[in-house]
Amino acid sequence: MPLGPDLVGQRSETVRRANLGAIVRELHLRGPQSRSELVARTGLTRTAIRALIGELVAGDLFLEERGAPVGQPGRPSPLVRPREAGVVVLAVSIAVDSLAAALVGIGGEPIASVRIPRPRGHLSLDAIVEDLRELVSGLPVDAHRAAIIGIGVAMAGLVRRDDGSVSSAPNLGWRDAPLGERLPAAFGLDVPIHVANEADLAAVAELRRGAARGADDLLLIWGEVGVGGGIIVDGKPLTGVAGYAGEVGHMPVNPGGATCGCGSIGCWETEIGERALLRLAGRPVDGGPDEVDALLRAAAEGEPGALVALAHVGRWVGIGLSGLVNLLNPRVIVLGGLFARAYSYMEPAILAELDRLALRGPRELARIAPGALDVDAPLLGAAELALEPFLADPAARLGPRAQLVAAAGA
């Protein structure tokens, strides 16, 4: 039922909202454009574009300026560009090895960002909230306070979308932690907050600004200590009923395998996670990022043990991906986090397993690529998530327009 349970009647106003949203989204995704480019792309007339852009400019969200000369005859079309003071979100990332925050405006480029490493181990919700508060105090929040419309949080853990609570975060030792309701107050911001899994958000970021630009169906695998996944279907994140979807790390791929931290047996994570990689390479499994870096350096120098371990993990990556390719028939598979850094060593094994195990049809259509955004992918995805309500209905932010029109008419 493509229409919700209670379908809502469409009106003229709906048309305006949709068109305004289309323009703003276009400018957000493809960057500043001239009015005439927007006319060509949206199919709307110059008149309609003019009125809509006029409203965005009057609302101080966008500005028009002389574009660069194009060397074409005809009257030049002004470039429409987002104002930095217009709409801004605060993006936050709680990863296994670092905490990060950024202020991001329309267009998706960070205005300012900070990241600090975080030692591994369990930390209370209070401690993390305090660390984040301090981190965010290093951003020019006050300068943009009036423009901030929301907070987006990328979380290494299982998140409920509706209330932003963390159902489970093994790396931090959290269970049912009410993260979403704590943060706005901690930052002194009274705006909506959106919390989601870091891999889900990395997928959004890679789709819009990274390795999967232009694709509509994407599968991303995100490796840190654990293994997460993000699925994009028809351009929209697959969240599932509560937002839990995408937990690829806990697919059973080897019933005869090892016990997983989740209590299950033979999860994919037990074969391709950081600990499995370090174990295979004969390094301390709890060595963390330092040992992983050392392993990758060894591989770069051609050390056989390191290369064998990476190839072995690559094979298991390929085995799991085969099932996912058959299941989801994606256009692009992006390997992020640990898998992006190790991609060059794993690629042959991954591709060989895919060719061996996946069905011919979906296999031929799927392109494999390492992530392009590195550690920032979840953070940028969190910004996109927080911007989404504005993109869906920019008119809500513009406020009452009827009064202005009435005043002008009087």
Added chain:
Amino acid sequence: MPLGPDLVGQRSETVRRANLGAIVRELHLRGPQSRSELVARTGLTRTAIRALIGELVAGDLFLEERGAPVGQPGRPSPLVRPREAGVVVLAVSIAVDSLAAALVGIGGEPIASVRIPRPRGHLSLDAIVEDLRELVSGLPVDAHRAAIIGIGVAMAGLVRRDDGSVSSAPNLGWRDAPLGERLPAAFGLDVPIHVANEADLAAVAELRRGAARGADDLLLIWGEVGVGGGIIVDGKPLTGVAGYAGEVGHMPVNPGGATCGCGSIGCWETEIGERALLRLAGRPVDGGPDEVDALLRAAAEGEPGALVALAHVGRWVGIGLSGLVNLLNPRVIVLGGLFARAYSYMEPAILAELDRLALRGPRELARIAPGALDVDAPLLGAAELALEPFLADPAARLGPRAQLVAAAGA
């Protein structure tokens, strides 16, 4: 990017299309309703509903009649009901053990349907097309010819959505068979044809008219000889890039397992397919539906060997479902085909494995249910697929309206 590569601007006409579509879809999904019920459900005003219904009645697609007395005060609201002569589709199902066809109108109820058993084994495309032609000749196609707007085909095999070709159908021995381009001519119908995998369509049918009514996120597992799957996300079928998505049968779940017909190793199908079940029960693996029926009868009589085999398969069903629950976070999991018939014997094992292996969050949200539509699910889903273009834009079928209005004004 929820908006296509070239976004299309919205106009007043779009509003009308959307509202007309909402009304027609509502009547299709929930059955005949009074005008006032439609007002309440769509949020449109009486005026708008009146105009839109008037158009549908004038176009001979729907009719209004006195509804049953409701015992309430106030002027009674007429019931809006689809006309049988209005819009009809031809649905066809090519299953492993049978061929079926039906004429289906708005509302989803078959006007007429036929099904014949089919012996297993390879058959050429020509032979199947001829069998279908004969089957369809038993339906009152001529009586509804003018109303038939499309053909929907449910196919036991891997299907490309765009051209309706069958990429692979192991049971028939097909590979790259141009099924979609052959059928309309064979039926003497010059209408659009839509071919899709039978499990994908069974999912649609169970969502709209079966065990998953009211849900928006659904996973269906369909067992015949092979194992197929259908995924519904946010009320819409997950097709993937080419329509291949949902092939759950070929997820690798047991790397140490048996070689699958697809050439891969340890596919889920090798653990839970019909052949695996018969083998575990000590019956001939190629016995087909007769042996399966005998097995189920034996189980009903309490034969230990049969019960053990069913429980064993149930465990593997649960193992695979665990991964899918973590991956997709569905609201309902429907077991169809063979699994629906054997559900009562497998249920304990399935639930036990889910509780053991799936993550707590998504596990708690997923309801498991056997399919409610039996063998007809793919056929009914094929009808829904063929009806979809009409539901999305009924105005296209109504033809030019402006002329009528102009004539009335003159």
Added chain:
DNA sequence: TCGGTTTGGAAGATAGGACTACAAAATGCC
């Protein structure tokens, strides 16, 4: 400087639904 070309701008046309007032058709009480 002067056409040719492209884009911006303004006025009227078109289309669709919302709002309001009133008529019509049922129920229920007396």
Added chain:
DNA sequence: GGCATTTTGTAGTCCTATCTTCCAAACCGA
């Protein structure tokens, strides 16, 4: 059976948003 009450259908008018059309503005090249 008559009358008040309730609910819905109908018609006229208003509001909103885009499209169409025509003209002015700005740039290029000769």
